[in-house]
Amino acid sequence: MDTKTFESPNIHWAKVDEQGRLVLPAEIAAEYGLVPGAELRIETGSNDLRLHRPVTQLKKIYVEPTNRCNIKCRTCMRNVWDTELGRMSADTFQALLNSVRQIDPAPTLHFSGLGEPLFHPKTPEFIAQAHAAGCRTEITTNATLLTEAKARALIEAGLDLLWVSLDGATPESYADVRLGAELPGVIAKMKLLRKLRPGGHHPQPEIGVAFVAMKRNIHELPEVIRLGRSFGAKHFMVSNVLPYTEEMQAEMLYEKALRNIAFLPSPWLPKLSLPKMDLEGATREAFLGALTSGCNINLAGSNLGGSNDVCVFIESGSLAVGWKGEVAPCPPLLHTHSHYLKGKPRTSYRHIVGNIQEQDLLSIWQDAEYQAYRRRVQSFAFAPSTYCGGCELTDDNLTDCFWNPFPACGGCLWAQAVIQCP
Numbered sequence: 001m002d003t004k005t006f007e008s009p010n011i012h013w014a015k016v017d018e019q020g021r022l023v024l025p026a027e028i029a030a031e032y033g034l035v036p037g038a039e040l041r042i043e044t045g046s047n048d049l050r051l052h053r054p055v056t057q058l059k060k061i062y063v064e065p066t067n068r069c070n071i072k073c074r075t076c077m078r079n080v081w082d083t084e085l086g087r088m089s090a091d092t093f094q095a096l097l098n099s100v101r102q103i104d105p106a107p108t109l110h111f112s113g114l115g116e117p118l119f120h121p122k123t124p125e126f127i128a129q130a131h132a133a134g135c136r137t138e139i140t141t142n143a144t145l146l147t148e149a150k151a152r153a154l155i156e157a158g159l160d161l162l163w164v165s166l167d168g169a170t171p172e173s174y175a176d177v178r179l180g181a182e183l184p185g186v187i188a189k190m191k192l193l194r195k196l197r198p199g200g201h202h203p204q205p206e207i208g209v210a211f212v213a214m215k216r217n218i219h220e221l222p223e224v225i226r227l228g229r230s231f232g233a234k235h236f237m238v239s240n241v242l243p244y245t246e247e248m249q250a251e252m253l254y255e256k257a258l259r260n261i262a263f264l265p266s267p268w269l270p271k272l273s274l275p276k277m278d279l280e281g282a283t284r285e286a287f288l289g290a291l292t293s294g295c296n297i298n299l300a301g302s303n304l305g306g307s308n309d310v311c312v313f314i315e316s317g318s319l320a321v322g323w324k325g326e327v328a329p330c331p332p333l334l335h336t337h338s339h340y341l342k343g344k345p346r347t348s349y350r351h352i353v354g355n356i357q358e359q360d361l362l363s364i365w366q367d368a369e370y371q372a373y374r375r376r377v378q379s380f381a382f383a384p385s386t387y388c389g390g391c392e393l394t395d396d397n398l399t400d401c402f403w404n405p406f407p408a409c410g411g412c413l414w415a416q417a418v419i420q421c422p
Contacts (some may be wrong), residue, residue: 030105033057033317041378045303051065052065052315055374058103058365059317062331063096064088064113064199065120066323071142072178075167075212077114080244087120088323092357096321097129099361106134110422112163113322114335118145124153131158140165140210140422146189151196159205161235163422164190167212169223177217190231210422214251237421242413243340254418258342258387269296276300309380311415319365325357327364329373331421333407334412341386341411347396351407382410386418 015023024030025036031117033054034040041052053059066087069078108129111117120126128138139154140163154247164186168174172311174183185371190207197203209228211221225236243249272295279287291297295306313319313330332350340346351374352365364370383393383400385408393401400408413419 003088004025006086033059050061052136053317055314055317055371055378056366057321058362060108060109060110060319061096061361062098062113062318062320062321063093063109063111064115064320064331064334065093065111065117065123065126067113067115067335068113068119068337069116069142070119071144072254073167073178074248074385075177075214075241077242077244077335078311081114081335081337083335084324085115087115088126088325090122092323092325092345093122093126093129094359095262095325095356099356100130100135102360102362106136106139107317108136110138110140112140112350112422113320113331115143115323116145118143118150123152124157127154128157132179133146136160138422139163142178143186143189146186146193147195148192151193154205155193155196155198161208162193162205163208163210163235163237164233165210166227167214168217169220169227173217173220177214179210187227187231194232203232206235206350207231207233208237209233211236211238212241213253214241214248215253223245232308235422237420237422240413242419244337246345249340249343255354257418258416260372260381269294271296271298273298273301275384297412306372306374310417311377311380311409311412312417312420313414314374319353321356321361325355326352327354327356327361328352329370329377330414332412338340341394341413342390344390344395346394346411348411349407350398354393378403379411380415382408385411386413386416 012025013030014025017023033056038054038056042053043050043052049272067083068085100109111123111127117123117139127139131138137157137159138161139159143164166174166186167177168183173185175181194207197205204397209224211224213221221238240254241248241251243252272290272293274287274290274297277283277287318330320328320334322328322334326334328351332348336348336350338345338347353367353370381402382404383402385394385400391401393399394411397407397409397411399406400410409415414421
């Protein structure tokens with residue numbers, strides 16, 4: 001009897017050859033860009049090895065069709081920036097697509113950015129073209145513009161995953177965050193999308209819900225999940241708020257979490273291994289007390305500090321392309337903006353590494369200086385700006401007290417698993 005028949009589809013088997021070399025299945029090597037000559041970072045655990053994706057593989061592209069939006073949200077970077085507004089031309093997207101066709105395997109194209117993707121009339125057409133090029137396609141939208149015609153267009157385009165932003169479970173709380181939008185209308189549009197999808201066990205697009213957690217709405221998270229399930233959501237992602245304005249600092253839920261050493265992978269700390277348990281009554285208090293006991297915490301086999309100092313964009317092989325064709329290492333670096341860190345304003349200056357209207361994407365990606373930057377970020381030898389006492393060097397991303405070159409990523413809250421993007 002083949003004992004592998006009942007294994008999880010995420011389990012694969014490798015072999016060690018006679019020369020002591022680890023031989024991976026061909027499909028895994030291709031999926032993770034493990035081509036001859038590739039270098040990858042290895043981390044050792046108590047019982048395992050963690051292999052990081054090589055920084056040479058381009059796997060995901062965040063595409064900003066437009067930085068314009070039809071509503072105004074309290075949580076948005078658009079409240080504090082001064083930048084040119086516009087939308088991606090068909091020629092610029094074609095230049096991107098020409099580059100994408102050179103990449104094997106084809107990358108994921110995620111249509112999002114600092115505007116509303118459906119505010120661009122050609123976004124469904126762009127998605128269809130990306131799908132025809134063999135790409136997985138995703139979108140993050142506020143869904144207020146998701147008419148029946150656009151829903152049908154997205155389905156026919158072959159969209160794989162649609163993320164809808166929901167920051168409240170009642171009309172009042174939702175409208176309090178997303179000014180100019182109405183929750184009942186968004187829910188009705190999402191239910192219509194679900195109804196229009198072709199039937200089957202795996203209808204497409206799959207649906208996800210993105211929730212920005214704040215003091216004013218965190219109590220509604222369970223109801224937001226229930227609402228999402230009512231229109232067929234299979235994915236849920238919670239992010240903290242990044243306070244772009246002084247007012248929004250009062251909504252933060254992670255001031256202590258940034259300083260809590262339980263979330264730091266410190267080798268000199270005592271180690272505490274915790275199991276799963278029912279978190280109710282006295283158990284809840286004891287569990288929370290253990291989390292703040294001054295130990296490095298391992299919860300049910302996962303080290304809580306493992307999410308620190310990790311650039312999710314580098315790890316996923318990502319970059320971002322703005323509406324003018326400008327290429328940045330990640331969506332936050334597409335636009336200069338300010339936000340508050342540890343009670344002080346901090347400026348994050350944009351970092352543009354090329355433009356697809358002037359150079360093909362693979363040439364930009366393979367540039368020696370850009371590759372060196374990605375290796376530096378993957379090692380994350382930056383100053384601990386998010387949890388140190390703070391000084392004038394934390395006021396921007398130009399450098400840090402380790403004198404790293406621009407952009408210095410030590411103050412990035414995405415790298416501390418505090419802020420998340422689909």
